[in-house]
Amino acid sequence: MRTSSLFALLVSALFAAAAEDGAQVYNTLCVACHGPDGKGLNGLPPLYGSDWPKGLPDRAIKIVLNGMTGPVEVARKAYNIEMPPQGAVLSDEKIAAALSYVREKFAGRAGVVTVDQVKAVRAATSTRVKPWTAEELLADHPFPVGQSLLKNLVGTLYKGEWKEMPDFSKLKPALMEDFNTGIIDPEQSGMKNNYAMIWTAQFEAKQEGKYTFVFDCDDFGALYVGGERIAEIKGIAPVGGRVKEVPVMLKQGSVPVRVEYVQGAGQAVVILGVKGPKDKDFKWVSSAKSSAKTAKPRVSIPIQPKDGVAAIYRNFIGGTSPRAIGIGFPNGMNLAYSADNVAAELLWSGKFMDGGHHWTDRGAGNEPPAGTGVIKVSDEQAILLDVGAPGAVIRYTTEKQGADLKFTGTPVAAEFKGYDLDKLGNPTFKSAGEGFAVSDAWVAEEASGKSTLTRTIKVTGDKAVTVVLARGPAVTGPSDGLTDVGGLLQIRWLNGVAPRANDAGKSLTVTLKPGESAVLAYNLR
Amino acid sequence: MKKLSLFLALIALTAGLNAAPAKAVNAPKAAPKAAPKAAKKSDTKKSEARQSEFYDRIQIPTPVGEVCEVSSIALMPGKKVAIGTRRGDVWIAEGAYDDDLSKIKWTKFAASLHEPLGMFWKDGSIFATNRPELTRLTDTNGDGKADRFDSICSKWGINGDYHEYAFGSEPDRNGDVWVVLCLTGSFHAFSPWRGWCVRVTPEGKMIPTTSGIRSPGGIGANEKGDMFYTDNQGVWNGSSSLKWLRPGSFQGNPTGNKSAALANFPAPPEPASGSRILAERLKFPDFVPPAVILPHGHVGNSPSGIACDMTKGKFGPWENQMLIGEQTASQVQRVNLEVVNGLYQGAVFHFLAGFEAGLIPVRMDQEDGTLFIGGSNRGWGSRGSKPFTFERVRFKGKVPFDMHDISALNDGFEVTFTHPVDAALAADVKNYKMDTFTYIYQASYGSPEVDQTTPTVKSATVSADGLKVRLVIDGLVRGHIHHLVTTVKSQAGDSLWHDEGWYTLNEIPAAK
Numbered sequence A: 001m002r003t004s005s006l007f008a009l010l011v012s013a014l015f016a017a018a019a020e021d022g023a024q025v026y027n028t029l030c031v032a033c034h035g036p037d038g039k040g041l042n043g044l045p046p047l048y049g050s051d052w053p054k055g056l057p058d059r060a061i062k063i064v065l066n067g068m069t070g071p072v073e074v075a076r077k078a079y080n081i082e083m084p085p086q087g088a089v090l091s092d093e094k095i096a097a098a099l100s101y102v103r104e105k106f107a108g109r110a111g112v113v114t115v116d117q118v119k120a121v122r123a124a125t126s127t128r129v130k131p132w133t134a135e136e137l138l139a140d141h142p143f144p145v146g147q148s149l150l151k152n153l154v155g156t157l158y159k160g161e162w163k164e165m166p167d168f169s170k171l172k173p174a175l176m177e178d179f180n181t182g183i184i185d186p187e188q189s190g191m192k193n194n195y196a197m198i199w200t201a202q203f204e205a206k207q208e209g210k211y212t213f214v215f216d217c218d219d220f221g222a223l224y225v226g227g228e229r230i231a232e233i234k235g236i237a238p239v240g241g242r243v244k245e246v247p248v249m250l251k252q253g254s255v256p257v258r259v260e261y262v263q264g265a266g267q268a269v270v271i272l273g274v275k276g277p278k279d280k281d282f283k284w285v286s287s288a289k290s291s292a293k294t295a296k297p298r299v300s301i302p303i304q305p306k307d308g309v310a311a312i313y314r315n316f317i318g319g320t321s322p323r324a325i326g327i328g329f330p331n332g333m334n335l336a337y338s339a340d341n342v343a344a345e346l347l348w349s350g351k352f353m354d355g356g357h358h359w360t361d362r363g364a365g366n367e368p369p370a371g372t373g374v375i376k377v378s379d380e381q382a383i384l385l386d387v388g389a390p391g392a393v394i395r396y397t398t399e400k401q402g403a404d405l406k407f408t409g410t411p412v413a414a415e416f417k418g419y420d421l422d423k424l425g426n427p428t429f430k431s432a433g434e435g436f437a438v439s440d441a442w443v444a445e446e447a448s449g450k451s452t453l454t455r456t457i458k459v460t461g462d463k464a465v466t467v468v469l470a471r472g473p474a475v476t477g478p479s480d481g482l483t484d485v486g487g488l489l490q491i492r493w494l495n496g497v498a499p500r501a502n503d504a505g506k507s508l509t510v511t512l513k514p515g516e517s518a519v520l521a522y523n524l525r
Numbered sequence B: 001m002k003k004l005s006l007f008l009a010l011i012a013l014t015a016g017l018n019a020a021p022a023k024a025v026n027a028p029k030a031a032p033k034a035a036p037k038a039a040k041k042s043d044t045k046k047s048e049a050r051q052s053e054f055y056d057r058i059q060i061p062t063p064v065g066e067v068c069e070v071s072s073i074a075l076m077p078g079k080k081v082a083i084g085t086r087r088g089d090v091w092i093a094e095g096a097y098d099d100d101l102s103k104i105k106w107t108k109f110a111a112s113l114h115e116p117l118g119m120f121w122k123d124g125s126i127f128a129t130n131r132p133e134l135t136r137l138t139d140t141n142g143d144g145k146a147d148r149f150d151s152i153c154s155k156w157g158i159n160g161d162y163h164e165y166a167f168g169s170e171p172d173r174n175g176d177v178w179v180v181l182c183l184t185g186s187f188h189a190f191s192p193w194r195g196w197c198v199r200v201t202p203e204g205k206m207i208p209t210t211s212g213i214r215s216p217g218g219i220g221a222n223e224k225g226d227m228f229y230t231d232n233q234g235v236w237n238g239s240s241s242l243k244w245l246r247p248g249s250f251q252g253n254p255t256g257n258k259s260a261a262l263a264n265f266p267a268p269p270e271p272a273s274g275s276r277i278l279a280e281r282l283k284f285p286d287f288v289p290p291a292v293i294l295p296h297g298h299v300g301n302s303p304s305g306i307a308c309d310m311t312k313g314k315f316g317p318w319e320n321q322m323l324i325g326e327q328t329a330s331q332v333q334r335v336n337l338e339v340v341n342g343l344y345q346g347a348v349f350h351f352l353a354g355f356e357a358g359l360i361p362v363r364m365d366q367e368d369g370t371l372f373i374g375g376s377n378r379g380w381g382s383r384g385s386k387p388f389t390f391e392r393v394r395f396k397g398k399v400p401f402d403m404h405d406i407s408a409l410n411d412g413f414e415v416t417f418t419h420p421v422d423a424a425l426a427a428d429v430k431n432y433k434m435d436t437f438t439y440i441y442q443a444s445y446g447s448p449e450v451d452q453t454t455p456t457v458k459s460a461t462v463s464a465d466g467l468k469v470r471l472v473i474d475g476l477v478r479g480h481i482h483h484l485v486t487t488v489k490s491q492a493g494d495s496l497w498h499d500e501g502w503y504t505l506n507e508i509p510a511a512k
Helices: A004-020 A022-034 A058-066 A092-106 A115-124 A134-140 B001-013 B044-054 B255-262 B276-281
Strands: A069-072 A076-079 A152-160 A176-180 A195-205 A209-218 A220-225 A228-233 A244-250 A252-263 A271-273 A313-317 A325-328 A333-338 A344-351 A373-375 A381-384 A393-401 A405-410 A415-421 A427-433 A438-448 A450-461 A464-473 A475-479 A482-485 A489-496 A500-502 A508-512 A515-522 B055-059 B069-074 B080-085 B090-094 B107-111 B118-124 B125-130 B132-139 B148-153 B166-168 B177-181 B197-200 B206-210 B218-219 B225-229 B242-243 B292-294 B302-310 B322-326 B331-340 B344-353 B357-364 B370-376 B388-395 B404-408 B412-417 B432-439 B449-453 B457-461 B468-474 B481-486 B500-503
Touching: A058 A092, A058 A115, A058 A134, A069 A134, A152 A515, A209 A252, A220 A244, A252 A271, A325 B331, A333 A450, A344 A515, A381 A427, A405 A482, A405 B255, A415 B118, A415 B132, A438 A464, A438 B148, A464 A489, A475 A500, A475 A508, A508 A515, B044 B055, B069 B370, B069 B388, B069 B412, B080 B118, B080 B125, B090 B118, B090 B177, B125 B166, B125 B177, B125 B331, B148 B302, B148 B344, B166 B218, B177 B218, B206 B255, B218 B322, B218 B357, B225 B302, B242 B302, B242 B344, B276 B432, B292 B331, B292 B344, B292 B500, B302 B370, B322 B357, B322 B370, B331 B404, B344 B404, B404 B500, B412 B481, B432 B457
Parallel strands: B069 B118, B218 B302, B302 B357
Antiparallel strands: A069 A076, A152 A176, A152 A195, A195 A252, A209 A244, A209 A271, A220 A228, A220 A252, A313 A325, A325 A333, A333 A344, A344 A373, A381 A464, A393 A405, A415 A427, A415 B148, A427 A438, A438 A450, A450 A515, A464 A508, A475 A482, A482 A489, A489 A515, A500 A508, B055 B388, B069 B080, B080 B090, B090 B107, B118 B125, B125 B132, B132 B148, B166 B177, B177 B197, B197 B206, B218 B225, B225 B242, B242 B292, B302 B322, B322 B331, B331 B344, B344 B500, B357 B370, B370 B388, B404 B412, B412 B468, B432 B449, B432 B481, B457 B468, B481 B500
């Protein structure tokens, strides 16, 4: 008796002491982003109200071990943020303790995570180096579905192409199948494009009262509850803009639900959720959840010329090189200059740029021009020495070599030296190589409703230099001083040295001796 | 047998040992010894509450309606201050030093830099290290706006990855600007010179200077002109730290090593993963260990800007100490440095807290003693909850009772206090607790604390003036962080503002 109670005491003492303090781990490492109350700090994702820590613990363990990257929806909000991996920082004991704490405090008492569970996941993912994406994790560890509110779900497939809702009674079904998951998913069609689906099911109203149905789809569809069409999505558009939320009074008992859905091409999404008289949130009966109303909309921060002065945007502009300099002229023409290639590379009309992408969150990735009619006129070094010498400026570049990357120092003729801006924001880009300098000035003009960029290129020093004006798109001309580039751009020779087409319309160049210049007018169609 | 081992375990427990050794999969074969944490962490809330006795921290209004995520600060003649923002704007403030900040006047000097992280004023121009280049911005026609943008150097690689940041210093005594280049995505080197420190001469020449960088948060020189940067916890960094950029050195992260061949730079070390910094740097003499480790989670999570206090007392008694911004905790930490056997080392202490956003640049006006600080929490969380901030801090004249510095001795440490200590308390070894630890040096992200030990404070001898206490320690461990917690009081009976410090003992000095 005595020994056994001593033994019990020993065991319990051991356990108490061996248990890592989950609260302490959480409040040291996790709190900075997820907050002391688990609700997320400064726009970072919450744990409270999130499905991610719930269910079987493997998903959450994987996130802690290897981190997470990319877009993710948490508690019906969209995020794009990186969680650093903690697998090399925290022992299995500490991870188990921290996750147990999180699940107890913020995840509706989702249950203790044991050291053995962490150990097993660590062993199973030992070769994993990269952080996980939300998509990968959900493929392996979907959120607990629970009991769907739809019973006896049956899908009927029709093949064809429709511009408006067909009369299904006159169509011949291609396939009919029951889906005991009770979850509506366009993938159940087994097709990508040009089909229609009808899903029928029984919805069980647990009590009498107001039920709100939220319905959205692309391309178009309709929702029937109790035999009545309560919502219709018309026309062809992606999900988000046309979401319908309809309240319906239901008596206790079973009610027939019918969803009609027509898919043309591209995105295929059906969203259906129900909120009962006592529910706070929608319960989803479709694979796609939420909708534009709950997803974070893309923030738009238009960057436009102001008060007749050109706008400038130095950032990663899609279609040109990383050292990009965008100029949005007040006459509605836009230019992206590559400082890497000392080249004017993109021209377009209309809207200049949208900063909403780079100026929110971490700003990863390229942002394409916001306007229309984008033409890429060049994508390599645009300043060449006429004598064919490679040049004396070393530029460090990266080449793919099998799976590896090889760095090289490549000699080029010229490097970027900066730019001047006049009072109206018109830029003069400057570049130089051994013994010469090039200035490349762009001025916006507007005459009788026609927008023009006048470009003046000058060379100084002791060498002749060839400037590539276009290389890539088809060059037609010059004829009477006028050259068409890619059907989108016209370059008219105004003054100085005239440009010439080379290699049967493959490129347009101008060769300038020291002291010479070329003046050209650019018009976009 | 089973009972016996349990019984032994219980003895270990009652002896205060932590029975849950960190069993990380990446842990070294020699299991870390179980050891206690020396003492409880200091009460940060209490320290923050006392801050206003000593320092005046105030938010400076930024241009109304503008998003000023301050990423750079440059001090200009005539008490003007320029800020650079993550969106690329440069604004100049007149009146940022004034008592009445409501009259501050802002002028937009330029738009469109690409995330400037390091600005200074020189010869009538603003120089900004930004992602693609070092840019010189000049107002040639005197209308208050930059109209000439010279690209001084753009030789380093960028590939469009948002994490390829470039942090630039103020010019060194040769006029060179030191630029630390973050890895691609902070894990890879997909572009030339990522993971390197380069110097840019006034003529625009780029001199590769050190390898081994991971993810910098700021760069700045000490009073001798030696350059330091902060590097963040991650791959090959068990914890964040303050590192000394000795030219020719390797800073510990081999990811960017392959750029060495581009400039016939000697091949940097290829250290073994799962080792210790000490073991690897003894193999590779070019490997300069972190000067001061800023223990992850204890001191902060992501260090940023650096300013050396050379105000000759105008900012408090911290002459030549390094002040270090902290993004996550929205704090400023304080570091004292010394050179032992040719390497920098020293201690870090908590210092200023309560800033409004995640901190990025830290600039000291050495003449005036005003500390300017800015930040943003976009993309990275911070304790300060505002999306961006610009602030200034001034010393109010009352010197807090604090550890001024910790200095290594052959057989212990000498702790200097800012006020004379209560001699009886200070001479009692019970008022000092020390623990040591280090991190695994590894290719994985971060590290647990390992190899913990508990040295014994054998004696504490107070100097005649009561400002210094010489601690003789049994169990110094070369290469370890030595965490000291003390409960001594001042002669006047004050408790310490901050009661703990972390000394990185790279080298144990020879006996004098």
